Amino acid sequence: MEKNTFWEVIIRTLDKVRTPLSPKEIWEKANEIGTLHGFTSNGKTPWATIGAYCYWDINTNGDNSTIIQTSQRPAQFFLRRLAVNTDIAKLQNQKDIEQVNKEKNELKKFNERDLHPIVVSYASVDTHFKANLKTIYHENSNKTIKGQNEWLHPDLVGVYFPFKDYKAEIREIQDYLKISSIKLFSFELKINLNFSNLRQSFFQAVSNSSWANEGYLVTLNLDDDPAFRDEIRRLNNAFGIGLIKLNADNAYESEILFPSRINQEIDWDTVNRLANENVDFNDFLKLITEDCKLGKVKSQYDKILEPDELIKYIKDKGINNAS
Numbered sequence: 264m265e266k267n268t269f270w271e272v273i274i275r276t277l278d279k280v281r282t283p284l285s286p287k288e289i290w291e292k293a294n295e296i297g298t299l300h301g302f303t304s305n306g307k308t309p310w311a312t313i314g315a316y317c318y319w320d321i322n323t324n325g326d327n328s329t330i331i332q333t334s335q336r337p338a339q340f341f342l343r344r345l346a347v348n349t350d351i352a353k354l355q356n357q358k359d360i361e362q363v364n365k366e367k368n369e370l371k372k373f374n375e376r377d378l379h380p381i382v383v384s385y386a387s388v389d390t391h392f393k394a395n396l397k398t399i400y401h402e403n404s405n406k407t408i409k410g411q412n413e414w415l416h417p418d419l420v421g422v423y424f425p426f427k428d429y430k431a432e433i434r435e436i437q438d439y440l441k442i443s444s445i446k447l448f449s450f451e452l453k454i455n456l457n458f459s460n461l462r463q464s465f466f467q468a469v470s471n472s473s474w475a476n477e478g479y480l481v482t483l484n485l486d487d488d489p490a491f492r493d494e495i496r497r498l499n500n501a502f503g504i505g506l507i508k509l510n511a512d513n514a515y516e517s518e519i520l521f522p523s524r525i526n527q528e529i530d531w532d533t534v535n536r537l538a539n540e541n542v543d544f545n546d547f548l549k550l551i552t553e554d555c556k557l558g559k560v561k562s563q564y565d566k567i568l569e570p571d572e573l574i575k576y577i578k579d580k581g582i583n584n585a586s
Contacts, residue, residue, distance in 0.1 A: 267302040269309070269316050274329070274342070275300070283339040286314035287487045314338065314489055336458050337488040372581045375452045379419060381509055381582070382450060382481055383565045384573050385517045386421055394421035394448055395564040397547045404541045416541055417471040417478075419565075421448035422551050426559050445551070447529060449475040450507075456482035458491060461498075468504045474533035477523035481507040484584060485520075495521060511577055511584045515570075 275298040276289050284292060287310035293299045306312060317340045320330045331343045379398055386392040399416050425444035449472035453464050464480060472478025485491075485508050495506055503524025510516045538545040550562035568576060 267300055269302075269304075269312055272299055272302055273313055273316060273340075277330075277340070277342045278345070281345060283333040283341040285337050285339050285488055286310040286317065289313050289340070308487065310487055311489070336490055336494070337486060338490050373454075375418065375454055377580050377582060378452050378454070378481070378483060378509065379565065380568055380573065380576055381511070381514045381517070382419055382452065382507075384568050385507075385509070385514050386448070386450075387567045388515060389517075391519060392421065392423060392448065393427075394423045394446070395560060395562075395567075396421040396448075396450070397543065397550070397564045399541060399543045399547070401541075403543050405539075415471055416537065416544065417449040417468075417475075418452045419450040420475070420544065420547055421450065422446070422547075422564075423448070424554060424560055445555070446476045447474075449478045451478075451480050453480065453482045455484045456480070457486035458488075458494075461491070461494060465495075465498050465502070465504060469502050472504060474530035474537065476526050476529065477505065478503070479505040479507050479519075479523055481509060483509045483511060483582070509584075511582045514573055514577070 272293050273289055276293045276296070277284065279296060279298055280292050290310040290313055293302075304312070317330045317332070320328045321332060329343060330340050331346055333339050333341050333346070376398070379396075383396045386394045386396055396419050398419055401416055404416060423444075423446040449468075451464070451468040451471060453460065456464060468478055468480040498504070499506065499521040503526075505519060505523030506521040508518055508520050510518070534548070538548055550564060554560050554562050
């Protein structure tokens with residue numbers, strides 16, 4: 264009887280598909296084409312174990328390994344015996360074309376701005392943020408020379424007020440000492456984040472989030488390649504932009520995978536430029552000022568959907584975590 268192990272799943276799947284695959288693609292293809300043969304995994308990320316098996320074989324057996332690695336970023340694996348008579352570069356090019364077409368089809372269903380209500384609802388209740396958010400419409404920016412305001416505006420901005428967390432006496436002392444517990448956040452949204460768009464997306468967030476206390480790149484679908492996570496970690500350590508992974512099945516279970524570096528001081532020169540260039544950002548500052556004067560949140564930020572409303576919204580938009 265054929266053994267039902269991760270190793271057998273890897274071999275059977277690559278043998279049947281006959282094209283290099285990432286660990287996650289191996290698992291997904293195994294489910295799709297039936298090469299699991301009854302095998303099940305209790306882990307949440309079985310593809311991580313698949314990757315470990317592949318690396319173990321390569322590192323242990325060297326030139327005699329069953330598996331070979333055909334690319335680094337993303338990490339993809341293939342059977343050594345099949346690679347001899349296979350044009351791997353041609354297969355990879357075809358996969359790239361298919362991935363682009365897949366992402367285009369996803370964009371037809373919904374767009375990045377459709378993700379805003381999910382982020383707004385998540386950030387309103389997450390204990391790290393407890394923030395009110397506002398959409399910044401790029402089309403409302405002043406018309407300038409092409410490229411002058413590129414990557415200047417984030418998709419969403421947010422503010423945390425200490426009204427509910429701090430007693431009135433504490434806030435009065437802070438006012439006297441010229442200390443503020445208000446925090447400003449910046450969010451750049453992407454539907455998919457993978458090696459093909461990581462650097463551009465990350466530096467876009469770096470460019471339009473430098474003014475805030477915390478800046479985040481937010482994505483619905485994230486490449487699970489360990490090498491990809493390592494690259495995000497490197498960029499996060501170097502430039503401080505955090506990463507949030509949205510969960511379309513349960514928006515409130517979205518999570519911060521990499522925390523943002525906290526800037527204690529706001530870059531007021533950039534804030535002033537943003538206010539001059541974009542009416543939505545200028546209105547955002549007015550809302551903050553009004554609420555600070557009242558000592559409570561009364562202004563109209565982006566609407567926070569009720570849980571049932573949010574579930575219906577996500578379903579109606581066809582939003583899902585399909586990478």
